[in-house]
Amino acid sequence: MTALQDVSFTVEPGTTHAVIGPNGAGKSTCLNVLTGVYRATSGTVRYGDTELGGLRPHRIAQLGVARTFQNLALSAEATVERNLLVGRHRLTKAGMIATGLSLPSARRELAEQRARVREVAALVGLENDLDRLVHVLPYGTRKRVELARALCAEPDVLLLDEPVAGMNAGESAAMSQAIADLRGALGLTIVLVEHDMPFVMGLAESVTVLDFGRCIADGTPADIQRDPAVLQAYLGTVAAEEELSHDDDAGDPQP
CATH class of the missing domain: 3.40.50.300 (P-loop containing nucleotide triphosphate hydrolases)
Structure with a gap:
């Protein structure tokens, strides 16, 4: 077929x-x-x-172009914030070396990315869940996390x-x-x-x-x-x- x-x-x-x-x-x-x-x-x-x-x-x-998935594709052992930061990957300029060495430019960019993640989380009602691990969240909330992660890619x-x-x-x-x-x-x-x-x-x-x-x-x-x-x-x-x-x-x- x-x-x-x-x-x-x-x-x-x-x-x-x-x-x-x-x-x-x-x-x-x-x-x-x-x-x-x-x-x-x-x-x-x-x-x-x-x-x-x-x-x-x-x-x-x-x-x-961003998407969500039929079956949840989240990092269950990571926090909501960490999952949303994954959505910012395509917009991140700091390279692996700068990030690994925690250079000032990489730290500034991470602060900016976290600020944007908080804004997106507020849009979908997740502002109070950023520090929670995904696996402890109700199913409906996890679906919102996946939506927010896609939105984080702007x-x-x-x-x-x-x-x-x-x-x-x-x-x-x-x-x-x-x-x-x-x-x-x-x-x-x-x-x-x-x-x-x-x-x-x-x-x-x-x-x-x-x-x-x-x-x-x-x-x-x-x-x-x-x-x-x-x-x-x-x-x-x-x-x-x-x-x-x-x-x-x-x-x-x-x-």
């Missing part, structure tokens, strides 16, 4: 664009292609005028792979508000992969739907929620027909 085939979509600057689909549809694979973790056998990925195909992940990150484009997976309703609502606030405050463009449909539909302006590696729909949340191919992919043919029939009946004028 081809993981992705004939998948094409455009993300408009300053918007939140969701990529959804059933399990195994190719959503995370798509993010891995966009960030250079996987290399597509054909096709192109463009960031503005820059062709990303063939670039290694760290080069794509240097262009201003990206223009932020890719989020299931940011509310495993969260309860309250945590999910809080994360949705945080992402919306961050996009407005930082002028981010966001590509979002998620299974939580209320979360997606309340946050995204555009939605691309994948199924078995192919794009089956692309449009606004309202369009996607009524698309027969999408309903069939999620609910099955009979259930999809019943859902469409129910919606049509609900829209009829009452006597």
Whole structure:
């Protein structure tokens, strides 16, 4: 089976664009292609005028693209601050020797980086957790740490792979508000992969739907929620027909 085939979509600057689909549809694979973790056998990925195909992940990150991961990829035995400082790596100028010898220039830069980390932590509600070890934090808080680490790279484009997976309703609502606030405050463009449909539909302006590696729909949340191919992919043919029939009946004028 081809993981992705004939998948094409455009993300408009300053918007939140969701990529959804059933399990195994190719959503995370798509993010891995966009960030250079996987290399597509054909096709192109463009960031503005820059062709990303063939670039290694760290080069794509240097262009201003940051991401989170479906499974938490944090240093559990390190503090929140240490994890966030990793996100500052692409913006750090001091070399290994200067840092190792703790030269004045390296110390000044570290102080500046820590100050920026505190600012980002405050944006996502982690200002009181910087000295805590990641492994003692609740799951929802650890998801925020991963979001904050990506933000510490000061990206223009932020890719989020299931940011509310495993969260309860309250945590999910809080994360949705945080992402919306961050996009407005930082002028981010966001590509979002998620299974939580209320979360997606309340946050995204555009939605691309994948199924078995192919794009089956692309449009606004309202369009996607009524698309027969999408309903069939999620609910099955009979259930999809019943859902469409129910919606049509609900829209009829009452006597």
